Amino acid sequence: MITIEGFLSDDSCARIKKEIAKVPFEDGLKTAGVRMAANVKRNLQMDPVKGQHITDELKTFILNDKRLKETVYPKDIGRIFINRYDPGMEYGIHSDAPMMGALRTDLSFTLFLEDPSEYDGGDLVMHYSHGTVTAKPPKGAIVLYSTGVMHRVEKVTRGSRLACVGWIQSFIREESKREILRELNFVKANYITRNGHDFLADLFLKNVGNLERLWSE
């Protein structure tokens, strides 16, 4: 799981929430498909047609963000929704669809739009083979995880949990390769901050670039 706090600024969150407030919500079951999710999905989703300008703006922002480019290499977004859990709503354990239209889903994300002090429950819980990992970050944070991982959203007991969720096809299909590139990019950025863009930095860049060429699809 990757968390990027401050992915959206407080001002952007506030502006987007104002826009969302003008759009009606409908039963989330409408998009649950044929998987297990249909039995366990109890939430609301923004009307995708009336709110398309909002999800289009978020999609463009997410696909062009430099921090995401160097961590998960997004190629395209298969689907993007705004969802809301009011008291009593939850999303039981499930896995997400592997394909959305012509796109493969490599990563799922939740972009949290509500501050955790405004609601109780609503934790996003990922069930890895080594145990569970829970996320309830500040508003503006984005949490990304491999789409193959089983996950759930705990029942909200106070307030409303508002978020943008979506699915990314990455240029790099495998998480093990994305992790290598992510950490090499981290080392590169720190090296250049300390030493400037010298010959070693450029040799490093060349090799990261060659790995990207070998692995991207």
Ligand SMILES: O=C(O)CCC(=O)C(=O)O
């Ligand atoms: O609301 C969330 O954070 C996750 C929603 C989810 O798992 C889904 O829509 O498939």
Ligand SMILES: [Fe+2]
């Ligand atoms: Fe899901």
